[in-house]
Amino acid sequence: xxxxxxxxxxxxxxxxxxxxxxxxxxxxxxxxxxxxxxxxxxxxxxxxxxxxxxxxxxxxxxxxxxxxxxxxxxxxxxxxxxxxxxxxxxxxxxxxxxxxxxxxxxxxxxxxxxxxxxxxxxxxxxxxxxxxxxxxxxxxxxxxxxxxxxxxxxxxxxxxxxxxxxxxxxxxxxxxxxxxxxxxxxxxxxxxxxxxxxxxxxxxxxxxxxxxxxxxxxxxxxxxxxxxxxxxxxxxxxxxxxxxxxxxxxxxxxxxxxxxxxxxxxxxxxxxxxxxxxxxxxxxxxxxxxxxxxxxxxxxxxxxxxxxxxxxxxxxxxxxxxxxxxxxxxxxxxxxxxxxxxxxxxxxxxxxxxxxxxxxxxxxxxxxxxxxxxxxxxxxxxxxxxxxxxxxxxxxxxxxxxxxxxxxxxxxxxxxxxxxxxxxxxxxxxxxxxxxxxxxxxxxxxxxxxxxxxxxxxxxxxxxxxxxxxxxxxxxxxxxxxxxxxxxx
Amino acid sequence: xxxxxxxxxxxxxxxxxxxxxxxxxxxxxxxxxxxxxxxxxxxxxxxxxxxxxxxxxxxxxxxxxxxxxxxxxxxxxxxxxxxxxxxxxxxxxxxxxxxxxxxxxxxxxxxxxxxxxxxxxxxxxxxxxxxxxxxxxxxxxxxxxxxxxxxxxxxxxxxxxxxxxxxxxxxxxxxxxxxxxxxxxxxxxxxxxxxxxxxxxxxxxxxxxxxxxxxxxxxxxxxxxxxxxxxxxxxxxxxxxxxxxxxxx
Numbered sequence: 127x128x129x130x131x132x133x134x135x136x137x138x139x140x141x142x143x144x145x146x147x148x149x150x151x152x153x154x155x156x157x158x159x160x161x162x163x164x165x166x167x168x169x170x171x172x173x174x175x176x177x178x179x180x181x182x183x184x185x186x187x188x189x190x191x192x193x194x195x196x197x198x199x200x201x202x203x204x205x206x207x208x209x210x211x212x213x214x215x216x217x218x219x220x221x222x223x224x225x226x227x228x229x230x231x232x233x234x235x236x237x238x239x240x241x242x243x244x245x246x247x248x249x250x251x252x253x254x255x256x257x258x259x260x261x262x263x264x265x266x267x268x269x270x271x272x273x274x275x276x277x278x279x280x281x282x283x284x285x286x287x288x289x290x291x292x293x294x295x296x297x298x299x300x301x302x303x304x305x306x307x308x309x310x311x312x313x314x315x316x317x318x319x320x321x322x323x324x325x326x327x328x329x330x331x332x333x334x335x336x337x338x339x340x341x342x343x344x345x346x347x348x349x350x351x352x353x354x355x356x357x358x359x360x361x362x363x364x365x366x367x368x369x370x371x372x373x374x375x376x377x378x379x380x381x382x383x384x385x386x387x388x389x390x391x392x393x394x395x396x397x398x399x400x401x402x403x404x405x406x407x408x409x410x411x412x413x414x415x416x417x418x419x420x421x422x423x424x425x426x427x428x429x430x431x432x433x434x435x436x437x438x439x440x441x442x443x444x445x446x447x448x449x450x451x452x453x454x455x456x457x458x459x460x461x462x463x464x465x466x467x468x469x470x471x472x473x474x475x476x477x478x479x480x481x482x483x484x485x486x487x488x489x490x491x492x493x494x495x496x497x498x499x500x501x502x503x504x505x506x507x508x509x510x511x512x513x514x515x516x517x518x519x520x521x522x523x524x525x526x527x528x529x530x531x532x533x534x535x536x537x538x539x540x541x542x543x544x545x546x547x548x549x550x551x552x553x554x555x556x557x558x559x560x561x562x563x564x565x566x567x568x569x570x571x572x573x574x575x576x577x578x579x580x581x582x583x584x585x586x587x588x589x590x591x592x593x594x595x596x597x598x599x600x601x602x603x604x605x606x607x608x609x610x611x612x613x614x615x
Numbered sequence: 616x617x618x619x620x621x622x623x624x625x626x627x628x629x630x631x632x633x634x635x636x637x638x639x640x641x642x643x644x645x646x647x648x649x650x651x652x653x654x655x656x657x658x659x660x661x662x663x664x665x666x667x668x669x670x671x672x673x674x675x676x677x678x679x680x681x682x683x684x685x686x687x688x689x690x691x692x693x694x695x696x697x698x699x700x701x702x703x704x705x706x707x708x709x710x711x712x713x714x715x716x717x718x719x720x721x722x723x724x725x726x727x728x729x730x731x732x733x734x735x736x737x738x739x740x741x742x743x744x745x746x747x748x749x750x751x752x753x754x755x756x757x758x759x760x761x762x763x764x765x766x767x768x769x770x771x772x773x774x775x776x777x778x779x780x781x782x783x784x785x786x787x788x789x790x791x792x793x794x795x796x797x798x799x800x801x802x803x804x805x806x807x808x809x810x811x812x813x814x815x816x817x818x819x820x821x822x823x824x825x826x827x828x829x830x831x832x833x834x835x836x837x838x839x840x841x842x843x844x845x846x847x848x849x850x851x852x853x854x855x856x857x858x859x860x861x862x863x864x
Contacts, residue, residue, distance in 0.1 A: 517670055518708035522722035523698025532721055536712040
C-alpha cells in the first residue's frame with residue numbers, strides 16, 4: 127500500500143514537472159514580432175491546412191501524383207509569391223490547424239476558417255479573402271420536407287467540430303440536436319445514411335457536393351450574420367502583426383481583381399477530374415502509400431518499443447530505488463493517458479521546444495507508448511523464469527548482465543512471445559491515431575480518398591481489408607517463430 | 616595440502632523473518648574432504664549449503680572460502696570467489712534455451728574469458744567423462760533426469776572449481792537413474808575433489824564420505840566418520856533418525 131502511494135506521488139511529480147517545463151517554454155516563446163523576418167529568412171512560408179474540404183482545399187490525383195489544390199491553396203500561393211518565398215504545405219486535421227500555428231508548427235493556417243470573435247482571442251487573422259455564405263445540405267428525397275431553414279426546427283443537424291457552422295446550428299436552429307464530427311466526408315455519409323437530417327456547411331462546399339452527387343440538395347441557411355464572422359480568413363499566431371500586414375496586401379489585390387472567382391473555377395475543374403473515375407483501383411497508389419506509412423510506423427515503433435520496454439523492465443529489477451521509481455512512474459503515466467493525447471503532446475507540446483516533423487512525432491509517441499506496455503509484458507516474462515535458473519547462473523559466477531542476456535531474457539521472450547505478438551498487432555491498429563497530426567498513414571489516406579471520390583463506404587471497406595491482411599500476415603509470421611522457438615527446447 | 620581449509624564456517628545463523636533456520640553453525644571443510652550432510656527434512660541442510668556460496672545471505676556469522684569471508688564481499692569479488700565453487704541443484708537447473716554443449720561453454724567463455732575452441736574442448740572432455748558426449752547438441756528438455764543431472768555436474772566442473780556443493784542431487788530423480796548420478800559423484804570423490812553433499816542416499820554417504828554431519832533443528836548435532844555415524848551414533852536425535860532409516864529398509 128505504501129509502495130502504491132509512493133508511486134502515485136512520483137507520477138504526480140513527473141506530470142507537474144512536465145507541465146511546468148511546457149508552460150515556461152510557452153511563455154518564453156511569446157517574444158518580439160519577428161514573424162515576417164523569420165519567413166523571409168527561411169525562404170519558406172509554412173502553411174497548415176486540412177485538405178478534405180472541397181473546393182477550398184482537397185487532394186487530387188494528377189498524373190499519378192497526389193496534390194493538394196483548391197481556392198485556398200491558390201490564395202496561399204499568391205501570398206507566397208508576393209513575399210518572394212516558397213510555399214510549404216502541411217496537412218492535418220481541421221481541429222489541429224490553430225494549435226499548429228500557436229505552437230509554431232506553421233506560419234499560417236488556411237482552410238475556410240471563419241474569423242469569429244472567440245477565435246480572435248487566441249490567434250490573429252488576416253483580412254477576409256472570401257465570403258461564401260452558409261447553407262445546408264439535405265437529401266434530395268427530403269426536398270419537400272425541408273423547404274427552408276424554418277423546417278429544420280427540431281431536426282438533427284450535423285456540422286464539423288470546431289467550426290462556425292457547429293456553433294450556429296446550436297444557437298440559431300430551435301430545438302435542434304447538433305452532431306459534430308471531424309471530417310466533412312463523414313458528415314456527408316451520415317447525411318446520406320439518415321443519421322442526420324441536414325448538414326451545416328459553407329456554400330461553396332455545398333455546391334461542390336450537389337454538383338457531384340445527385341442525391342444531395344442545398345438550401346440557404348437564412349442566417350443573418352455579421353460579415354466579419356462568416357468570411358474566410360487566414361489565421362496566424364498571436365503577435366504576428368508584420369506577417370499579417372504583408373499578407374493583407376496580397377488579399378487586397380485578390381479582392382480588387384476578384385481572383386477568388388478564378389480560383390474557384392479552376393478548383394471546380396479539378397473536382398471534375400477527381401470524380402471521373404471513382405473506382406478504388408484508380409486510387410490504389412493512395413492506399414499503397416497509406417499501407418507503406420502504417421507499416422513503417424509500426425515497424426520502427428515496435429523496434430523502439432521493445433528496446434524501451436527492455437530498458438524499463440530491467441530498471442524495475444535494479445537495486446537503485448530512483449531508477450525503479452522512474453520506471454514505475456513512466457509506465458503508470460503512459461498507461462494512464464490516451465495515445466491520442468500523447469501523439470498531440472509530442473507533436474505540438476514538445477514541438478514548442480524542438481520542431482519535430484509529424485512522422486517522427488508519431489513514431490516517437492507510438493514507441494514511447496508501446497514501450498510502457500512492452501515493459502510490463504517483459505517484466506511478467508522475467509518473473510516467469512524459474513528462480514533456479516538465476517541461481518544456477520549465479521553459482522557459475524555469471525554477472526547480472528550476462529545472466530539477463532544469456533539466461534533470463536531468452537527464456538522470458540519465449541514465454542511472452544504470444545503476449546508480445548498481441549502488442550505488435552494492436553500497434554498496427556493503434557498507430558492509425560497518428561493521422562490526426564497529418565501523417566499519411568492508412569487512415570489518413572482513407573479519408574483523403576473519401577473526400578476525393580465522394581464515396582463514403584467503399585474506401586472504409588478497402589482499408590478494413592488492408593488492415594486485416596497486415597495483421598493476418600503478422601500473426602502467421604509470429605506463429606512461425608513461436609513454433610521455431612518451441613523446437614529449440 | 617590435505618590440511619588446507621577450503622571452507623570455514625563460524626557462528627553462522629540464518630533467519631527468514633522470525634524463523635531461525637540455522638543456529639550458530641560451525642565447521643571446516645579441508646581440501647580433498649567429502650562431507651555428507653544428513654538429517655530430517657526441515658533441519659536446514661539446504662539452507663546451510665546455500666549459505667556456503669552465498670545464494671542465501673547469512674544473517675550473522677562468517678563463511679570463509681580459502682580464508683576470505685564471503686559475507687563481507689560483494690560485486691565482482693563475490694563473483695570471482697563463487698566461480699571457484701561449483702554447485703549442483705536438486706532440480707538440475709540446466710538452461711533450457713541452450714544446447715547441452717552451450718550450457719557447459721557459457722560460463723567458461725563469459726566468466727573465464729576462455730576462447731570458443733578451448734571452452735568447447737573442455738566441455739566435450741567433461742561430457743565424455745559423464746558419458747554424455749553423444750548428447751552435446753541436444754537440448755536439456757530431451758534428456759532424462761539422470762542425464763540432465765550429469766550434464767549439470769559437468770557444467771559445474773567446466774569452471775574447474777575447488778569445491779563442489781551438491782544440494783540433494785538425486786532427490787528429484789526416478790529411482791533407476793539415481794545410480795548413474797552417484798557413480799559420477801563417486802568418481803569425482805575418488806579423484807580427490809573437495810565435496811559437500813546434502814543427501815538422503817545413506818549408502819553413498821557411508822561409502823564415500825570422509826565425515827558425516829547430522830543436522831536437525833538448525834544445529835549440527837553430530838559429526839563423525841561414516842562407520843560411527845551409521846553403526847553407533849552418539850546424539851539421541853541422530854540415533855532416532857538413523858534407526859528409522861534402517862527400519863524403513
